[in-house]
Amino acid sequence: MKNYDLCVIGAGPGGTAAAIEASSLGAKTAIIERDEIGGVCLNRGCIPTKAHLKSALLYDECRRSGEFGISLKGFDFSLPLIRQRSADIVNRLKGQLDGSLRALKIEVIKGEASFLDRKTIAVGDEKIDARAFIIATGSSPRIIGSVRSEKKRIFYSEEILGIERMPADITIIGGGPIGCEFASFFAALGSRVNLIEMLERILPKEDRDLSNRLEGIFRKKGIEVSTGVCSPDIGKIKSEIVLISVGRSPNTGGIGLEKAGVSVDDGRIIVDEYLKTSAENISAVGDCIGRYNLAHAASAEGKTAARNALGENTAMDYSIMPMCVYSFPEAASVGLNAEEAEKKGYGAIVGRAFFAGSGRALAQGETEGFLKLVAEKKTGKVLGAQILGYNASELIGIISVAIKGKLTVNDLADVTQPHPSFSEAVQEAASNMIKQAK
Numbered sequence: 001m002k003n004y005d006l007c008v009i010g011a012g013p014g015g016t017a018a019a020i021e022a023s024s025l026g027a028k029t030a031i032i033e034r035d036e037i038g039g040v041c042l043n044r045g046c047i048p049t050k051a052h053l054k055s056a057l058l059y060d061e062c063r064r065s066g067e068f069g070i071s072l073k074g075f076d077f078s079l080p081l082i083r084q085r086s087a088d089i090v091n092r093l094k095g096q097l098d099g100s101l102r103a104l105k106i107e108v109i110k111g112e113a114s115f116l117d118r119k120t121i122a123v124g125d126e127k128i129d130a131r132a133f134i135i136a137t138g139s140s141p142r143i144i145g146s147v148r149s150e151k152k153r154i155f156y157s158e159e160i161l162g163i164e165r166m167p168a169d170i171t172i173i174g175g176g177p178i179g180c181e182f183a184s185f186f187a188a189l190g191s192r193v194n195l196i197e198m199l200e201r202i203l204p205k206e207d208r209d210l211s212n213r214l215e216g217i218f219r220k221k222g223i224e225v226s227t228g229v230c231s232p233d234i235g236k237i238k239s240e241i242v243l244i245s246v247g248r249s250p251n252t253g254g255i256g257l258e259k260a261g262v263s264v265d266d267g268r269i270i271v272d273e274y275l276k277t278s279a280e281n282i283s284a285v286g287d288c289i290g291r292y293n294l295a296h297a298a299s300a301e302g303k304t305a306a307r308n309a310l311g312e313n314t315a316m317d318y319s320i321m322p323m324c325v326y327s328f329p330e331a332a333s334v335g336l337n338a339e340e341a342e343k344k345g346y347g348a349i350v351g352r353a354f355f356a357g358s359g360r361a362l363a364q365g366e367t368e369g370f371l372k373l374v375a376e377k378k379t380g381k382v383l384g385a386q387i388l389g390y391n392a393s394e395l396i397g398i399i400s401v402a403i404k405g406k407l408t409v410n411d412l413a414d415v416t417q418p419h420p421s422f423s424e425a426v427q428e429a430a431s432n433m434i435k436q437a438k
Contacts, residue, residue: 004030006309007121007130009113009255012039014286014298015136016097021306023104030107030130032123037101037108038094039138041295044158047093049181051086052161053326056188060328067365077189079166086161115256118279132281132309135262135269136302137255139248139287144173147234147244154234157182157245167191167240173232174245175202175225177325180214182243184328187223194224194239196232198246203325207337207386209372214331214388217368221328250288273315275305283309297321320400324393329368332396335384335403338374347377351409351433353425355389360420366390373399373409373429380408380433391422398426409433 006022008015011033019031036043055077065072101108111123121128141156148154155163157178170186172179175197187193195202195218202218202225203211215225234242250267263270263278268290275283283305286298297318304316325331341348351373355361369389375382385399402412412430417423 001120001127001129002030004028004107004128004130006030006132006134006306007032007128008134008136009121010039010136010138010286010288011037011108012136012138012286012298013041013295014138014302015039015134016101017299017302018134018136018285018306019106019302020100020104021303022310023106025307025310027306027310029104030109030128031101032109032111032113032121032128034110034112036094038090038097040158041298042093042097043090044161046295047090048086048161049185050326051089052082053181053185053328055082055085056185057328060188064365079164083161113255115260115262118260118262118281121256132283133260134302134305134309135252135255135257135277135282135284135288136286136298137251137288138298139250139290139293141244142247142249144234144244144246153240154242154244157243160241160243163241169194169239170241170243171196171237171239172243172245173234174247175199175204175227176245176247177203177323178245179243180218180325180327180331182245183218183223184326187218187221188328192222192224194226196229197225197227198230198232200228202227203331206323206331206333207372208339209370210331210333210386210388213369214327214329217329248287248293250290252288274308274313275301275316276308281309292318292321294321294323320403322393322396322400324396326393329366329389330392331386331388332392333384333386334396334400335382336374337384337386338372341374341376341383346383348374348383349377349433349436350374351429351431351436353428353432355422355425358420358422358425360422360424361390363420364390371395371425371429373412373426373433375409375433380410382407382409382412385429387425389422389425395422395426398423 005027006029008019008031023029059077113121169192171194173196183193183195201211261279269284285301285305287293322334338348338350354370356367361367372386374384382402409430417427
């Protein structure tokens with residue numbers, strides 16, 4: 001029987017972050033993966049989709065080249081070459097990750113793991129003992145009823161990038177982050193897109209102003225958006241391809257959680273603020289706990305869980321967990337929106353800046369969207385922000401730092417931003433809030 005200080009089950013963002021952190025702190029560490037190192041994020045999710053989105057965005061910019069005084073003729077795209085570029089990026093990152101694991105002497109064990117008790121797991125015929133375990137088994141696309149992918153017409157999100165040709169039209173069921181990103185991808189490459197959301201608006205978990213404005217932009221781009229559609233009848237959809245992206249379900253079945261004494265609720269592993277499960281030596285992170293289905297959240301949880309497993313007692317901080325949607329344009333948020341701040345009794349004030357008035361946005365030809373800054377009225381302390389616009393995923397980090405550093409809108413207004421730049425919107429929104437306070 002092999003023995004370790006820490007054994008991690010699952011080699012996605014949460015699992016690899018946990019293993020690397022633990023090994024860096026001197027623990028003898030193993031990581032078990034039944035599929036591919038890097039998990040869904042690296043192999044079939046975050047990275048390949050962003051590579052595909054970059055190709056689609058570049059193609060869309062080529063179509064708009066006349067706006068910039070450039071004449072392009074005869075340009076086209078190749079789906080196989082887009083897919084090959086994506087695969088090359090994935091392979092490069094997998095090589096880097098594999099090198100990091102080897103450099104830290106983390107043993108990678110391939111196979112299915114199942115608990116025999118809270119201190120022992122089996123991987124095939126091999127038994128592994130550890131002082132502590134971290135479960136990071138991730139999630140899978142949520143299935144609608146009995147609808148299964150056909151690999152020719154009906155797809156779930158992890159399979160759609162394998163299509164062999166661009167469809168003339170596509171219906172996307174689910175207007176969350178994944179659905180909005182794929183709506184942008186297919187529309188930019190010329191497909192007619194019908195985006196269906198069962199709730200009242202797309203990106204229903206996000207700020208209302210942000211989701212409503214993105215819907216308006218989508219409609220301008222020719223994307224048909226239908227909201228409030230309960231239980232769409234897939235059999236009646238006539239589109240060439242149907243993509244189902246209605247969320248994800250935690251991968252917690254078949255790993256012997258009951259034998260280890262790990263409590264589960266509706267498929268999600270129950271953890272406390274320290275990411276500890278009901279079994280004292282077992283923690284869980286990432287999608288399998290169902291808090292934030294985000295790769296960066298899983299990585300942060302993995303590091304925290306590893307430190308706690310080795311003797312620390314640090315609570316997980318979700319107050320500055322950014323959300324990013326890589327649609328065209330991007331959407332991003334962090335902290336509280338105005339409605340949430342009011343519910344928490346802050347007496348919030350809101351400052352806005354619109355990219356239509358930004359010199360850099362005009363020069364870039366990316367004037368859609370806005371930055372919305374939220375602060376406590378009494379103290380001016382920054383509580384959150386919502387951004388819709390070009391490279392919103394990069395801008396949101398400024399607000400994360402502001403919240404972490406307990407900065408006020410006066411602090412943000414006093415920071416000189418480069419001119420011209422998109423980041424000037426932060427200073428403008430903060431300055432507008434100061435005027436309101438007066």
